[in-house]
Amino acid sequence: MQAPDAIPDDPKPQPNPGGEPSETTDSAAAAGKVILMGASVRSAAASARRGGLRIWGIDRFGDADTRELCEEFQQISGPHQIAAALRRAKTRWPDAAVVAAGDLITPPDVEVDHALGRETQPIRSRDLWAQLAAESGCRFPTTRSIADEANSPHQHQRQSIDHDRWLEKLMTGTGGLGVRWSDPNRKPQGGMTFQQQWVAGRTYGVTFIADGTEATLLGACRTITTSFGDLPFIYAGSLGPMPLQPLTQDRLRCLGQRLVKRTGYRGLFNTDVVLSGDQPPWLLEVNPRWSASMELVEHTLAPEPSDSSPATQPSLIRWHVRAQTERLDTWVRVPDPAHSSRRFKRIVYSLRKGKLCSQAIQQWCRRLNAEDQPIRCTDIPAQTDDIAIGQPIVTLTGPLTQSTIYRGLSRQVQSLVS
Template sequence: MIHSVAARAPRVAVAGLSARLLAQSAARAGLNVVALDIFGDRDTRENSGMWFDIGGDGLSIDRTRLFDALECAARLPRMLGLIVTSGLEPLASELSRMPHMPRFIGNGVEAAAVRDPRRFFALLDDAQIAHPAVRFDRPADARGWLMKRADGCGGTHIEWAEHADNAPADAYFQRLAQGRSMSALFVAARREAAIIGFAEQLSIETGRLPFVHAGSLGPIALPPGTTERIVAAIETIVWKTGLTGLNSIDFLLDDDTFQVLEVNTRPSSTMALYEAAWPDEWPRGLIGAHLDACLHGALPRSTLASSRTPASIAGQRVVFAPASFTVSRLFSDACFEDPACHDVPLTGPRIEAGMPVCTVTAAAPTLDALRNALTNESARLLQRIDSYCP
């Protein structure tokens, strides 16, 4: 919390569509946080010394407001630099080169090697790392194909190809493949990688978007042989690209085989799962590991191979509004006082149907028990909407 941060602690700016997870992790590391996002949720502000609104139309970032806010942040004393999360992928390279900005802590030009689909899938082919079939022109028969935008995030960049009217310049087409949707979080430095853990990804279908991100479960234990092959693929990608800091890789797991989907070249929301499962391993939060890797080229001692089995599995699920409502004081207060509820909105905003309301969390000894716990927490949140937001 900001009131426990030393008055002269180093500052770090964290920015994205939602900065809450980074703000909490950075506060745990003892840093004075400057948060920039579009929501300004109560728990984001509680963990930040300053907050800047960078929201544009709808759920988007306004470029001018972002750059103005970052210029202000750069002038603050003891500013270590800027860490970005989802929503800023298209601007990461530019932010890493711009003058009058906080020092960029993460992937700048390195990200191009994996964010450019032509380069990335060619790299995978060269390394003989499996991935679903990809093409850069629309298939004659688009059934069973997805259209993806290279600069998207959270599943909002994925559509069914047969229903997509126009393909933007950065679009590519990927054949739908079978498998369990998974991710691996890793820290990279000096062309080496330390794997933090594996997580199962949750998604929902909404409108034209078949795979909108809706949460994650983890850490997930995989068979040793499968783990070894995925770790080898990550190490190869890091060696060939020079990625640095926290990154995550999305893949499909079908029995003991896997296919790589994409790499997210910034801290992932799954970091919260590992901080919850292994709190003693990350006393400075995983943002501490990100800073060590980016600023000092140091990898954490605690990795997938050396960490002990957690006592329970953690989960987080985004709850979407079933109908439009205005956030009441009673609703906001009830959510803010609930330790299972995060990304708590302030009193007053209008949340439209289908938009995210809050994120609920739970922990349990098994995946089935965890799914049930998250379902119960989601139901409690929806009941609060009915009770407090008529």
């Protein structure tokens, strides 16, 4: 296929031969401490707790259940505060591993980049993604600079013809917050830096873990999106893990393996792909961090061997820490997805502007979680606050066979906005 246009300021991949572990993560494995930072770290904190780790959380929401999981917690108002929060945490817990546990976009900062590991930066390269996709039997959507397109003498005519098949994307957009349909009658909004060809199919988040030389595919979950205003692809949840066709699975394994061989990356990472039947997968992006669907994948994993860990329950965050210093083939066990229990994760968004009473929503969640049924409520707000249309209220999770109950429960939650 045609190679995508180069993206301005896209970092060039630099190999990291051997995937050498950093001193921070090496000592953290023995210390049993982890600093989690992201927009919401609740699911990662639950994983770390299952793995017997002590947790320092840094996130924007400060939900009640997140605070309960963390030994120490700092709530921040935005990315501009992440460096100071991390500095404070590292002063108190200097031997803790630092894990990006969600889609909190951080401004360039030497301390943050160093704490997250030098391997993550090369992975955030669209040039690299295009190369790996081609080498793995996958595809990468054609991408073009908005600046180049705007300077084209036929710009209006071209976009009028194909704008419904192109997306405008933020270089640092996450969770669908930076993705819009391209519109020839609208001036690109600030920060919109490139256009990408829209491709048909179902989007999946594919979870991998790597040890610097080998990558293991742990599971793939189908992504659910919703729309608010001119944002048509807001992340709303996941289903899975789902079985993949053998050829698709082989291509994705090859993709993950080539990425790790090229970069020496260690730990968890996620690839967003679009699948359609037995056609080659479309690679959209690679995220070198904990991702939203990983808690569903974790639910299907077998317990770690008792002689390698004091934890009896599987914990992907613990696996991430262990992968900094250990080989995967000694302890990672991956179940057959065809025989795994599938689950759903759905974020309940507010459909109206109003006030959300923390006491009311906490009581509702406690009643639900106390009932003898498999659906659970998480990401529970800690304080009463104003809420806007499209803001998350809570998250519901449970067996996929019970997903039809979600609609009734979500209406109950949404009715609590007054």
